[in-house]
Amino acid sequence: MSLSTLKDRVRAATTEQPAAVATVSALAEDAKASTPEQLHTSAQAEGGDIADVALAWLERYRNEFTRALPSHIDTAAFLAAVRAALPGLINCTPASLLQSLLTCARFGLIPDGRHAVIKREGKTAVFVPMAQGYVELMYRSGRVGSVHVGMIHEADEWVYEPTAPAPLDFTHKPALTVSKKDRGPVILAYAFCWMASGARSQVVILTREDAEEIRDEYSSAYRRAQDSGANDSFWHTDFNKMWAKSALRRLHKVVPMSAELVALLKADEAGDAGQVQIVHAPAEDAHLQAEADEAHERAEESQDPKETRTRPLPRKRSQPRRTTRKSRKGTCR
Structure with missing residues (x-):
């Protein structure tokens, strides 16, 4: 069944995650790292960075971001701004992070600190539009x-x-x-x-x-x-x-x-x-x-x-x- 609205696509994307997954860091490592410290260790052992590991998970939804973003904003530029913000968001639930980012994209705002911010409150990622x-x-x-x-x-x-x-x-x-x-x-x-x-x-x-x-x-x-x-x-x-x-x-x-x-x-x-x-x-x-x-x-x-x-x-x-x-x-x- 095709998903006609962005709301439907967000619901589908955020409900398809395993119920046992509690945070983005855990999801990004397919539950191999149960704590942020272990995720850091795993990412370093692979020669990567914790934000890169989380971004790799978000890349699965590149097509959703492309559909949400207006034509004048490049998906790669949007995800680059997301990459910079990810270190502070890895303890958020994946559903809240994905929804907050797709909401940000829907309005055509880049989470760069000037136009919008994705803020962590507990384990919830929240989209916050700024003055610009x-x-x-x-x-x-x-x-x-x-x-x-x-x-x-x-x-x-x-x-x-x-x-x-x-x-x-x-x-x-x-x-x-x-x-x-x-x-x-x-x-x-x-x-x-x-x-x-x-x-x-x-x-x-x-x-x-x-x-x-x-x-x-x-x-x-x-x-x-x-x-x-x-x-x-x-x-x-x-x-x-x-x-x-x-x-x-x-x-x-x-x-x-x-x-x-x-x-x-x-x-x-x-x-x-x-x-x-x-x-x-x-x-x-x-x-x-x-x-x-x-x-x-x-x-x-x-x-x-x-x-x-x-x-x-x-x-x-x-x-x-x-x-x-x-x-x-x-x-x-």
């Missing part, structure tokens, strides 16, 4: 001309007046002529898009407090890492990147959305919640397209200044350092 991955899918929608994501430091010049017409409502001039230390800590993250039509989206701005509230309320991965004492979630290890990603994710409320981007948001949320990341085929899912169309309508409405009801942040101009005043903290949700 979201940007990539926004461009693919054909409705977005450019995406801007940035971080404002304490010594930077910036102005945000949401009642002013775009693009006068927001400017950011980084203090690039001073040292990183003198630029001070990051105080705001922002994101906005210029549409293909020439219109500009609403600017999304998040304070550190906003980012912490998002983390505490929505990130199950952060809470699991806190409760276990591991403190190894991305909110622990890369707070600023997650801060910027949160600003970018909030753009989905004010920019045109594609069904594929809706699916990416859902996969990201499922992974963070510790749930199975179902591989969607957005073109076949009418409800995803309906959500995208609804988001597009919201984006069009957001261009009307009357629809903006955010509290303005104060204007800040450069001053001699000894007389510079700190800006009041503001929020744009």
Whole structure:
């Protein structure tokens, strides 16, 4: 029987493994090495590397990756990025690793640390799209001309007046002529898009407090890492990147959305919640397209200044350092 959808192929690929196999390392060695240490010893004796042994197993599914990847991404390049990430994933279950990688491929994102990451949580491999991955899918929608994501430091010049017409409502001039230390800590993250039509989206701005509230309320991965004492979630290890990603994710409320981007948001949320990341085929899912169309309508409405009801942040101009005043903290949700 032919498998018509990627979801069917993933299910078939991940259920054909022997029930006794618990980890990728064990599967890669056909159960000859029952511990990571033994696998290392075996791989070294054969003149190879543990990641090469695991990659040899994944090569069995090359055709599945080729079907999942869009035509502009070479399968060899994708697997090369996977090879670099494998040493940290060999204790994951083979089913979760294969599904997370096929999900990553389905969205046309390379797990290179910039576009996406495959992260280990216990014995489960989880697909995590990064900020650049979201940007990539926004461009693919054909409705977005450019995406801007940035971080404002304490010594930077910036102005945000949401009642002013775009693009006068927001400017950011980084203090690039001073040292990183003198630029001070990051105080705001922002994101906005210029549409293909020439219109500009609403600017999304998040304070550190906003980012912490998002983390505490929505990130199950952060809470699991806190409760276990591991403190190894991305909110622990890369707070600023997650801060910027949160600003970018909030753009989905004010920019045109594609069904594929809706699916990416859902996969990201499922992974963070510790749930199975179902591989969607957005073109076949009418409800995803309906959500995208609804988001597009919201984006069009957001261009009307009357629809903006955010509290303005104060204007800040450069001053001699000894007389510079700190800006009041503001929020744009």
